[in-house]
Amino acid sequence: MLNTLALEKKLLTLSVIGALGFALIGIVWGIISSSQMIFFDGIYSFISVILSMFSLFMAQFITKSDTKRFPYGKEVLEPIAIIVKYTVILILCIIAVVSAIQAILSGGRDISLGFALLYSFISTIGCWLVYVLLNKRKAASGFIMAEANQWKMDTLLSAAVLLGFLIAYFISYTPYAAFISYVDPLMVLLVMGYFLKVPIVEMLKAFREVLDMAPSQFIQKNLKEVTDNIQTHYQIDESILRISKAGNMLFIEIDFILNKESKIKTVADQDKVREEISEQTKNLNYKKWLTVSFTNNKKWAGKVIV
Known part of the structure; x- marks a missing residue:
C-alpha cells in the first residue's frame, strides 16, 4: 500500500x-x-x-x-x-x-x-x-x-x-x-x-x-463467479451481490440467504467464507471494502427495510 x-x-x-x-x-x-x-x-x-x-x-x-x-x-x-x-x-x-x-x-x-x-x-x-x-x-x-x-x-x-x-x-x-x-x-x-x-x-x-453505478463487466463477472462457487459449495439457498467502484476502491456487499441444509452454522463458518472470498478476489487489483452478511430471511437482504 x-x-x-x-x-x-x-x-x-x-x-x-x-x-x-x-x-x-x-x-x-x-x-x-x-x-x-x-x-x-x-x-x-x-x-x-x-x-x-x-x-x-x-x-x-x-x-x-x-x-x-x-x-x-x-x-x-x-x-x-x-x-x-x-x-x-x-x-x-x-x-x-x-x-x-x-x-x-x-x-x-x-x-x-x-x-x-x-x-x-x-x-x-x-x-x-x-x-x-x-x-x-x-x-x-x-x-x-x-x-x-x-x-x-x-x-x-x-x-x-x-x-x-x-x-x-x-x-x-x-x-x-x-x-x-x-x-x-x-x-x-x-x-x-x-x-x-x-x-x-x-x-x-x-x-x-x-453515482455509485456498477463497475466494468470484468469485475462483475469475476465476483459473480466467486459468489456462485461459495453458494454451491456451502449449499446456500440464494445470494445477492452488489458492487460499486470509486477510484481505486471496490465496495462489495454480498448477502447469503441460508436454509436448513446450508453448511454455515456458526460465526466461525461465516468468517471462513469471508476469508475465501478475500482470497479468491486477490486478482482484482483494487482496495476492497468487503461486507458479507448471512440471514435466513430474504427481507434482511432487501434494498429498503421499512
Whole structure:
C-alpha cells in the first residue's frame, strides 16, 4: 500500500515537472514561430501543470485518514477530481476549435516552418516518453491513468503538429504554397476532433463512479463467479451481490440467504467464507471494502427495510 502511494506521488510529480517544461517551451516557441498550434500546445501543457498539481494534492488528501468525516474513505473524491480535470480540458479544446475556425475564415495564419518542425519533433518524442512511463503504471490509480491519458493526448497533438508541418514544408515547394497559411488552423481542428472524445468518455466513466453505478463487466463477472462457487459449495439457498467502484476502491456487499441444509452454522463458518472470498478476489487489483452478511430471511437482504 505504501509503495503504491509513493509511486503515485512520484509519477504525479514527474508529470508536473514535465508539463511545466513543455509549457514554457511551447508558449515561447509558439510566439516565435507564429503558430497557434504550438502556442495551444504550450497553453495546454501549462494547464496540465495546474491539473497535475491538483491531482497530486487530491491524491495526498485521499490517503490521509479521516474516518469521522469520511467513514467509507475518501476514494469518491478521485472520480470527482477527474471530472473537474477533464471539464477544464474540454473547455480548452472548445476554445481551440473556435479560434481555429476564426483563423480559417480570416485567411489562415503564416508560420515559421523551421522553428515549427524542430519544436514538434522534440515535443513528440518527449511527450511519448512520459506517456510510456505513466502508462506502464496506470493500473496503480485513477489519477495516474488520467495523467497517462493526458500525456497520450499531448503526444498525439505533437505528432499531428509534426505531420502537419512536414506536409506544409513539402507544399511550400509546390504551386500550392499559398495554402500553407491554412495548415496550422486545420491541424487544430483535426486534432481537436479526437481530443473532444477523450474528456467526454472519461467524464462519463467518472460520473458512473460518483453515482455509485456498477463497475466494468470484468469485475462483475469475476465476483459473480466467486459468489456462485461459495453458494454451491456451502449449499446456500440464494445470494445477492452488489458492487460499486470509486477510484481505486471496490465496495462489495454480498448477502447469503441460508436454509436448513446450508453448511454455515456458526460465526466461525461465516468468517471462513469471508476469508475465501478475500482470497479468491486477490486478482482484482483494487482496495476492497468487503461486507458479507448471512440471514435466513430474504427481507434482511432487501434494498429498503421499512
